[in-house]
Amino acid sequence: MQALSIPTWIIHVSSVMEWIAAIWLVWIYGEVTSNKSWRALSLGMLPALIGAMCACTWHFFENTLSLEWLVTLQASMTVLGNCTLFLAAWWMVRRVNVKPNDF
Template sequence: MHALSIPTWIIHVSSVIEWIAAILLIWTYGEVKRDRTWWGLSFAMLPALVSAMCACTWHFFDNPASLEWLVTLQASMTVLGNITLCAAAWWIWRSAQKPERKNTTTRAAKDVTIDVS
């Protein structure tokens, strides 16, 4: 536990707590909006949370060589988390574009008049 200073520990722990709070708030937002894409974002945030917990665990035990596998797991979860967050952001963006397409099509159909005489 002596590997990090107290202020650094405060930053590490508060970052993990903030990330958990963000996941819960995004999940709740998805429930309020009834939009599953936001639930997807909250799930996509989990690998990054695991990554942060790996870092905190490794530092808590003073960075021993026997736990170096946590460093590899942390790096892997960071990569996976970046990929899942990118995918979730794309899913949210794509779902936000769908109503615009419908409105554009509807407007275009209203503007066209067909003369059948």
């Protein structure tokens, strides 16, 4: 666990916990409003969470070379997460019938 300092660990772990809370709150908001696009947004957030967990796991094991595949998985999940968040946001915009040029 010496790969990161204690303050950096606090930031990493709290960021993961905040992301989990955000996913949960967005899902609940989607249920309360009966708006499926908010639930899609929460699902679109999952790949980014997986990527963050990969990074934390790799650092926890002191950046061991045998776990270097986690870096590739983390990068892949970041790309996938960016795409799923874009699609969820696009769906939300289309659902409220707002033209993207109106922003």
